[in-house]
Amino acid sequence: MTVETKLALTGEDVRSYSEANREPGWFADKRQNALALAETLQLPKPDKTKIQNWNFTEFPVHAVQDEPLTGLADLPQEARALVDIENQQTIYVQRNNTPAYVNVSDELKEQGVILTDIFTAAREYPELVEKYYMTEAVKADEHKLTALHAALVNGGVFVYVPKAVEVKEPVQVLFLHDSEEASLFNHVLVVAEDNSSLTYVENYLSLTPNAKGLANIISEVIAKDGAKVDYGAVDVLAEGFTAYINRRGIAGHNTTIEWSLGMMNDSDSIYENVTHLVGNGSRSEAKSVLVGRGKQKQNITTKTVHWGQDSEGHILQHGVMKDEASTIFNAIGKIEHGATRANAEQKSRVLMLSEKARGDANPILLIDEDDVTAGHAASVGRVDELQLYYLMSRGIPKTEAERLIVRGFLAPVVNLLPIEGVKKQLSEVIERKVR
Amino acid sequence: MSTLEIKDLHVSIEDKEILKGVNLTINTNEIHAVMGPNGTGKSTLASAIMGHPKYEVTSGTITLDGEDVLAMEVDERAQAGLFLGMQYPSEIAGVTNADFLRSAINAKREEGQEISLMKFIRELDSKMEVLEMDQDMAQRYLNEGFSGGEKKRNEILQLMMLKPKFAILDEIDSGLDIDALKVVSKGVNEMRGEGFGCLIITHYQRLLNYITPDKVHVMMQGRVVKSGGPELAQKLEAQGYDWIKEELGIEDETVGQEA
Numbered sequence: 001m002t003v004e005t006k007l008a009l010t011g012e013d014v015r016s017y018s019e020a021n022r023e024p025g026w027f028a029d030k031r032q033n034a035l036a037l038a039e040t041l042q043l044p045k046p047d048k049t050k051i052q053n054w055n056f057t058e059f060p061v062h063a064v065q066d067e068p069l070t071g072l073a074d075l076p077q078e079a080r081a082l083v084d085i086e087n088q089q090t091i092y093v094q095r096n097n098t099p100a101y102v103n104v105s106d107e108l109k110e111q112g113v114i115l116t117d118i119f120t121a122a123r124e125y126p127e128l129v130e131k132y133y134m135t136e137a138v139k140a141d142e143h144k145l146t147a148l149h150a151a152l153v154n155g156g157v158f159v160y161v162p163k164a165v166e167v168k169e170p171v172q173v174l175f176l177h178d179s180e181e182a183s184l185f186n187h188v189l190v191v192a193e194d195n196s197s198l199t200y201v202e203n204y205l206s207l208t209p210n211a212k213g214l215a216n217i218i219s220e221v222i223a224k225d226g227a228k229v230d231y232g233a234v235d236v237l238a239e240g241f242t243a244y245i246n247r248r249g250i251a252g253h254n255t256t257i258e259w260s261l262g263m264m265n266d267s268d269s270i271y272e273n274v275t276h277l278v279g280n281g282s283r284s285e286a287k288s289v290l291v292g293r294g295k296q297k298q299n300i301t302t303k304t305v306h307w308g309q310d311s312e313g314h315i316l317q318h319g320v321m322k323d324e325a326s327t328i329f330n331a332i333g334k335i336e337h338g339a340t341r342a343n344a345e346q347k348s349r350v351l352m353l354s355e356k357a358r359g360d361a362n363p364i365l366l367i368d369e370d371d372v373t374a375g376h377a378a379s380v381g382r383v384d385e386l387q388l389y390y391l392m393s394r395g396i397p398k399t400e401a402e403r404l405i406v407r408g409f410l411a412p413v414v415n416l417l418p419i420e421g422v423k424k425q426l427s428e429v430i431e432r433k434v435r
Numbered sequence: 436m437s438t439l440e441i442k443d444l445h446v447s448i449e450d451k452e453i454l455k456g457v458n459l460t461i462n463t464n465e466i467h468a469v470m471g472p473n474g475t476g477k478s479t480l481a482s483a484i485m486g487h488p489k490y491e492v493t494s495g496t497i498t499l500d501g502e503d504v505l506a507m508e509v510d511e512r513a514q515a516g517l518f519l520g521m522q523y524p525s526e527i528a529g530v531t532n533a534d535f536l537r538s539a540i541n542a543k544r545e546e547g548q549e550i551s552l553m554k555f556i557r558e559l560d561s562k563m564e565v566l567e568m569d570q571d572m573a574q575r576y577l578n579e580g581f582s583g584g585e586k587k588r589n590e591i592l593q594l595m596m597l598k599p600k601f602a603i604l605d606e607i608d609s610g611l612d613i614d615a616l617k618v619v620s621k622g623v624n625e626m627r628g629e630g631f632g633c634l635i636i637t638h639y640q641r642l643l644n645y646i647t648p649d650k651v652h653v654m655m656q657g658r659v660v661k662s663g664g665p666e667l668a669q670k671l672e673a674q675g676y677d678w679i680k681e682e683l684g685i686e687d688e689t690v691g692q693e694a
Contacts, residue, residue: 387525389488389525393510393512394597395542397510397542400538400542404527404530404535407529407530412529
């Protein structure tokens, strides 16, 4: 059975958005094709969460207009705390759907590093963007949400690191949300050529407590042979969004992709983080921490797909659930035929802070090759009574002791974020959310 | 002077009675040793004083300067001046030793009176030096991946930083080689003096070669069956426990449960 979805936007609407955006033909055509697909394709089916009744298609407006920033000093207080304004040279800031500020250090410019909004990139670097934009990592025709994303993309950023260039300072990206009406169809495309290295850190930050729109966000990381990409993210989207956040990577030979994801949304969210270890000797570390509170419903799937020989994939998911929040944590290690000596490891731990919260950890290993190693550990439980006793026996009150344990539990991601302001912000968000 | 007084203490774990009427009084400026074979209730005594969640006090009292310790939560007992150096300290990932210690010190202080970072670091450095601990131990996660000896030193480090009125050291000597034993003893001896009392639980006399106790108690069958001075520990070392069992007509000294 196919269910036709009537979308709020027509092909005509999307076409005129493309024109206003001065999009190249191939990009605009991609939208039109995707829009047709979005009407017929099914929603994805995240394991153990029914999303048929979630609103992924209705939103107030496609794009809102904002003024760009004159400089980083112009940033709202809460956002400014994320940035080392004196020293952060390579940074992109987007306000709702408007590219608000971008700067690339002279050194990186000379080396050919690109950081620009996705539409400018499509115009100015079509040979790169057309090659990688929704062609390898994520495709528009996967399901309704990827199609909808391709049809309605209204923001995002392109990062390009040429061969053998090592980007030493982290590239920082802020996606600020301060309009209730806004929807975020952001697309992040990161391309790291052979033997290059990049540390990329992005923040999704709602500066308004409520949202009426959709967040349908896709990040693609294409890491070529010998490249190393560290991808850090802290998502703090307001209640009211329905969020679909898909971050996917493709690793070449002897390539490493590391994900450090802080999932701190207050909205219902479907998360997907997939790494394809295509090349021999490729590696990934996928670490996520998540806090659920209120009546929030979330589903997170972290998946590593091993294609290359000697590929090494590690998944860590730590979640804290309180109030009546509910989250499903799926960790999937998939080893394809031919990926000899691959190693797929995963750990999922859920800490329950209230009786009514729900947390499920599903460890899944799918193995089509004989000569491999794999391991999984999954646990759901309360704060360890003996740990509490130990801390309290040193005079630390129970609530503070719990706070310390929770903080420690979520530290694996906090400690990996390379930008001090972002690290501090994640700590603070965690404190605020678990209090 | 402060006094920790234990009267007719009965303690059960999962409905099995382990302590069957323990009486013990310790003053500050005194070091007591509780000795005895395995399974006689020594560690249960330590855990009951601190308020371990698995141990249930069924009757008797514990008071600190007249205050009812049993009515206090675990953290309140620590705030009141009790400290337990544990036999099996918990490992807590993601919380550094230094952060934990600062939280513990500040928990005892009023808001706005928190220890300054500089003072804290100075003190931590000097105590770690006494205990011959690597400086990087401060930034490692609390007890995570620590060797047995490192954990014991870390317990003594906490003792020295928190400066309680009474410390109970539960088999702090187990699994320590002779050098580590000396270091741990040095830490305890630094604490010795006015305002500090200590209850050392051990089944070996060797620790007492380095920390001379003022009083020695022997536990069997969940009670203190004999008390004396340091010479009692020496006699136990030389002759074992059998003479006490004979003297008291005890056949099986245990309470049927590993203490």
